[in-house]
Amino acid sequence: RAADPVKLEIGYIPILAASPLFIVDGKGWAKEAGIELKLTRFESGPHAIQAMAAGQIDLLYAGVAPVLVARTKGVDISVIANSAVEEMVVAGRGAFAKAVGDKPTADSFKKFAADTGRKVKIGTQPPGSVPDTVLKYWLFKVVKVDPADVELVPMGIEKTQQALLAGALDAATIREPTVTVTQQMDPGVVLLATGAQMFPDQPGTVVSARGEVLKKNPEAIKALIKAHVRAVDLIKADPAGSAKLVNNYLGKGLLEPATLEAAFKGPGSNFVADPHKVVPAVEQMMAYTKEIGSASETVPVAEAFDFSFYDAAAAK
Amino acid sequence: MAAVTLSTKPAASVIDLEGVSIGYGKDAPPVLVDVDLSVERGSFVAIVGPSGVGKSTLLRVVAGLHTARGGKVTIHQDQRPGHRPVGLVFQDSRLLPWRRVIRNVEFGLEGLPVSRDERRRRAEAALKLVRLEGYAGRWPYELSGGQRQRIGIARAMAVDPDILLMDEPFGALDAITRHNLQDELRRIHQETGKTVLFVTHDLEEAVHLADRIIVLGGTPARVVRDVRNSAGRDGSVFRDQVEQLRSEIADNYSI
């Protein structure tokens, strides 16, 4: 078995929620389990999903939304574990952050819009993505903002941060480690809502795999998920050590491990490996997606999940 | 491109035009009509006529560069390896600006079964013929008008053609250079028996060199006069004969 390792190509989005993958690889746990990992970085979920649909990658650490969307398009992929929840937060800056404080209300939005004579500009990702959905949920369900007072600007993850810092946006949905980095850079950046405030148990990054791969290498996947669970536990137990390790993959030479450690400890990081726990929230989110019209069909969420691997890993 | 019938059958004539009419564009009136012309092997034919009558056009048709509208053009060519059947001296010198002088002269030799050295040797000989042996390494833009024209002559000479088509080759040359080249041309013609079709606007030159003078005239142009010239062959040009031909031709000019 050691002579013939199973090769798995894993795609990821360079966000903190992919940390378990980095730890699994960095600690050499995959190799121990006889798996040879090849990590491929993607800028966004859709790109990664396209590569997955084309059979170019086997597993993926990415948001749950693109996975579900891909399933509705008939791509055979399943969620086999969870990685993190409640990632997205809403950050504001400048005059807007001052005006609404850390307890935003519908009135404070309206007042700001009236005072400045323009809508509040909030940057997020394109419709259908998790950030867009949870932001809308927060705005219209939680804070109950008048839709006439806000303008949602869909853009790429990294453009959102730039636009926020450049002052082109009043607020934006961002996630770790950017939350920490942004706050370090610009003290004027204020957290308007945490992930939990936006959408309780807000679904986030999951581990998904192609059906074909699951059938071919069930043992290897099981071992990998076991390592994943171990990694999630390690992050909670030893954020500092994890930060050092993760830094080799995420922002090497761009970030201090201390920043990552702060990010691990911050409110935007909540690692949960158990896929069972996120299903209700995902269902709720899907329902809301349909309500606001970003999706025309709902997927039976449970079908998108394959718990067997996690269950097997957790049982042992 | 060529709408010329090539024939390798032996014949007394090398160029045969039968009822040829030529024009530019589709709907424009023809430039030349009803041209019947048979050029014997080894003859030296001068073509004269007013500016814009169609001399260059006729030469381009014979060279296969322009397709006649009607009639038949036949070229009887020999198969001599290492030579081109036809060599053309353009009215504008038409050098390739990206080739130095020597490479411009070599141009026609490329693609022939001739070794590199032989090619260079022949090009150098041709350059020497036009007295520009010192200019081999120049770019065309570094030449004077007359030098450029002579390179064009050298290029046509280098391929050692059976038929030499020359479109006012000495037009930009001073009297002395011109005389020298005329003598060279006559010598080559006599020694090698090339057929020469020679457009010129200088009647004296025509009488001096050619054994036959074709006068084009009219709109559309046709052959208005076809004179055998006995003066040329023995090299002695008689003024009277020139004068006579001149007035004869002048009558046939119509500008």
Added chain:
Amino acid sequence: MAAVTLSTKPAASVIDLEGVSIGYGKDAPPVLVDVDLSVERGSFVAIVGPSGVGKSTLLRVVAGLHTARGGKVTIHQDQRPGHRPVGLVFQDSRLLPWRRVIRNVEFGLEGLPVSRDERRRRAEAALKLVRLEGYAGRWPYELSGGQRQRIGIARAMAVDPDILLMDEPFGALDAITRHNLQDELRRIHQETGKTVLFVTHDLEEAVHLADRIIVLGGTPARVVRDVRNSAGRDGSVFRDQVEQLRSEIADNYSI
């Protein structure tokens, strides 16, 4: 571009060259050296010399298109609104390919205080002078070599210059057309008193037209002969005189 001193002071001469030497590039040997030349107002000067001696170069220096290496070039010009002091006929016709014939002829008139209609009128008159009034709407590529050259002449004539610089203007023209244009040129010269500097390789033409013939020769070239020609003015060319000059010049040629 011009390294020519322009002077509006009245003077007997219009063009003054003093110890002028001319060359291309920096390190290349000079083409012309020690040229001293004074051209009187209203005179008709022919420049002859072997191919490549530097005739065109000299003309380009006088026109201010090329900077002499040493010496002094002075042009005494009148201020006549609606006219250019100098008109140049290039050896190659050098037409702008993107302008139709008439617009090529108008080229030199643009920028002068001349109305649109007047410009067109003058261009048409110039076209008529060279007998190409029917060709106004053609593109340059639709012309024969001689026609192109005549457009170049018309363009220079249209600006009605005081000094007319002509570089082998009739080189590509048949005898009859050439004669006609020679006559026109002589008439214009006599009627308007223009100063003409005329490069030619045709000695007969030089003797026929010019009242002074400058012979360039040698390497580097200099003025080897400066002949006053009495024949030109009264229009009667004597063969003997031509012959005499020819042999005289031939002695001075060095190719």
Added chain:
Amino acid sequence: MKTRNKIALSALGVIVFLLMWEALARSGVVPARLLPSPSAVPAAFLTEFRSGTWQQMVLASLSHYLVGLGLGTLLGVSFGTAAALWGRWDAFQAWVVRMLRPIPAIAWIPFAIIWFGVSEGAASFLISLTVFWINYYASYAAVRAVDKDLIELGYAFGQGGLIPRLFKIVLPGALPGILSGVRAGLGQGWMTVVAAELFGISGLGMRMMEASGLLATNIVVLYMVTIALLYGVSDFLFMQIQSRVLSWQR
């Protein structure tokens, strides 16, 4: 070749292309969800058209495109010509240009955001950038290659001053090269529209991104075909105008 034959051949080309595409899509070589067959486009068009999205997106992108193209072309031709004309200016800017030239549109986005905010202007700015460079280089080379003899002719006939020289000799002489640059920019502009709308400016590009995020590839392809048609028509018209303007070329 006759115009009729030309049109027939072009139509044949497009048909062959569409058939090959359809065949590829049906063969399953490419997963159907990544490459819908062309026959799926009309249906997608109808949906998008009925909802008015299509018209809205096309108009939005067209306006970014036209502004960007116009500006980029104008400035590119001007700067390229200037650099080719004045050796001093050329030397001065040569290395600055070399530093700015390879910066990709994506890296300019922060500046676009700073200078224009998340606005139409920013998208036009990004489009004009790529168009600028193409025109800059095309014009530079074309002006450099103008026949020096013709410039001399200009001097000889009193057209040697900057303005007449530029407009009567240099620009007409460089026109074929400049127009080829403009034509290349015409396409490059559309290629950049998508990138320029990546950061929250609505238009075809954004719609395509949205659709691609939802793996609605039929919508993506619809907009690709839309861009293709818009470009095709503009390129065709440009070619017609060009062949008029350059009718002096044989």
Added chain:
Amino acid sequence: MKTRNKIALSALGVIVFLLMWEALARSGVVPARLLPSPSAVPAAFLTEFRSGTWQQMVLASLSHYLVGLGLGTLLGVSFGTAAALWGRWDAFQAWVVRMLRPIPAIAWIPFAIIWFGVSEGAASFLISLTVFWINYYASYAAVRAVDKDLIELGYAFGQGGLIPRLFKIVLPGALPGILSGVRAGLGQGWMTVVAAELFGISGLGMRMMEASGLLATNIVVLYMVTIALLYGVSDFLFMQIQSRVLSWQR
């Protein structure tokens, strides 16, 4: 102008540019975290260089770039020339080209992934695409504009066959235009390197994106300067070669 003066002017240009940049960065008009001053670059370089990242990224991108550039240029010149030479082929492909031309690199990414996987090849493919189009149009126009008289000359001297005509007349005659296209492609290629490395292929572009995502703008600028230098040097060398090759032009 003397070479020495030229170099001095170029240096002056770069210095003025850097000073303006430094002034802009310090003035606070642009937020410092979005535009670091040029003086921050050397430090960033040292860190990246010591860790070996710089060398690794440069080499990786350089290989994508060179392969993409070579392929794109070769194919672009070939297809452009072919289209300009054969009217039939031109008519056949005209509208297909019009449909494919405006498709942005980003839209080709799925195909790149399908055909090449997430691999170096895919990045090179995307780079070669943009380079292809620029060369296609430049060559097309240049070949079209070749002096018909010279082609006639070729026929007159037995060089009218396809091969000699192409290599002895058409290509040399079109060379100035073709080279201007190649030069434009040289820069366009670098502009595309970043976009081509957006989807998991490591290199300068990926590093820049990563840094930009983490707001490490000094690193972003370091790599921008790196690209600028790489391009600057290659463009400079290209210009030297070009002026040799085109020495027959006055």
